[in-house]
Structures are given as C-alpha cells and as structure tokens.
Amino acid sequence: MKAIRTSSLIVILAFATGLIACGDDDDSQTPTSECEGDELSGDGIEICVYTAELVGDDFECPDAFPHPHDLKDNALACSDAEELDDDAYTLLASHGYEPADADDRPKFDGLRFCDESENLVDDHYHVYDASIDDNQQLLIDVGYSGGCEPHYWTLCWDEMFMESDPVQANLELFHDSSGDMCEAYINDTLSFDLDELRDAYETSYGGEGATVILNLVGDEKSIEYDWE
Helix, strand or coil: CHHHHHHHHHHHHHHHHHHHHHHHHHHCCCCCCCCCCEEEEECCEEEEEECHHHCCCCCCCCCCCCEEEEEHHHCEEEECCCCCCHHHHHHHHHCCCCECCHHHCCCCCCEEECCHHHCCCCCCCEEEEEEECCCCEEEEEEEEEECCCCCEEEEEECCCCECCCCEEEEEEEEEECCCCCCCEEEEEEEEEECHHHHHHHHHHHCCCCEEEEEEECCCCEEEEEEEC
8 A cells, every 4th residue: 555655656746847848838928039021131130020910009129129219110120229220220121110209310421522432332222202392301202133141331522512592512422232132122211410511511601591492403303491
C-alpha cells in the first residue's frame, strides 16, 4: 500500500506542477519580439509598420519596437525610438506611409544655399503641385519610383533675388533615391522651411512682411510666398 500511495503522490505533484507551468505560460503572454507587419530599415533606422487591418483595440507593439507612432489611414509605426526624426519619416515616406499629424512631415534640411561644385544627385521625379501651408512651410507634391530604399531631398537656393514686382527667387529640388531599383510608384508631400529665405529678404530690403514669387527651376511651378 505504501508504494501505491507514493506513486499517487508523485502523480499528483506532477499534475500540479503541470498546472502551474500552464498558468505561467498564460501569464507571460506579452507582445511578440518580432515584427509581424512591414519591417523597414535604412541607415540604422528600424521601424515595423502595421496597417489598420492589423491594429486592434488591444494592439501592442513588439518588444523590439515598443514605441507606437500614428500614421495616416489608422496605420501604426512601431519603433525603438520614442521620437521619430526626419530620417525616420523620410524612410516611411519612401514606402508610402505618412504621419497622421501633418506637422510631423519631415522638414529635411530646409532651404539651403547649394554650390554648383557639390554635384548633387538628381534622380528622376515629377512635381504635381506646390503650395504654402498655414505654418509657412513650402509643400511640394512629388511622385517617383522606388519603395525599397530611403529617398532624400534637397531644396537649393542661389541666395539671389530677381528684381521684379514682386521680387522672385529661383529654387531647385534635388532627389537622391539611394540607388532604389524598385518600381512601386510613390506619391509624397515634401515640406521645407523657408525661414532662411525670409530672413535674407528682410536683411536686404528691410521692413516686415513681403511677397516673393518662388520659381521651381525645371518644374515650371511658381508659388506666391507672402508673410506679414
């Protein structure tokens, strides 16, 4: 009888241990450490994007990408960074993802003086429209082929004003596709800060408030930029 009782005790202990182990498994259900969405990477940036169909009410980002960032169309970008910088948003834009908040659009380097000796890369793109938004940012709607590499944009100014009424300034947009050979067609809105041009105007002409016609060289677009 003692052998039977001992065996029974072993079985009971083994069963109880199994229940505890199962309970531990249930309690340890945490977000997966792997990206199950669209994993993007480039220049040290790692982002996992989930479309609206994959984002539920109780959705949590993976352990490796714990910080959520809202995108348009209810998509979500998960990253290991608490804040996404312009390079990260540029990477997202190159894959067709835009931030939910328009103010988070990458500002790139803003408007800057470009020396002809720089020989900037200028890969193919098309400008569909250009405008000035409520925050005095220059918005340029572009289309280009890609989808596999980050794309970079530089807006150049020769620091010259052309005397007319109103005064004009020529800007030139350069596109570096990072050698992207993919053929998805991307539509994107670029945002550039114009403070440098405005400051240069007020230094040259004095006063506060003016109108300048911005000409996009090679793209046959002109935008009226005015401020008070």
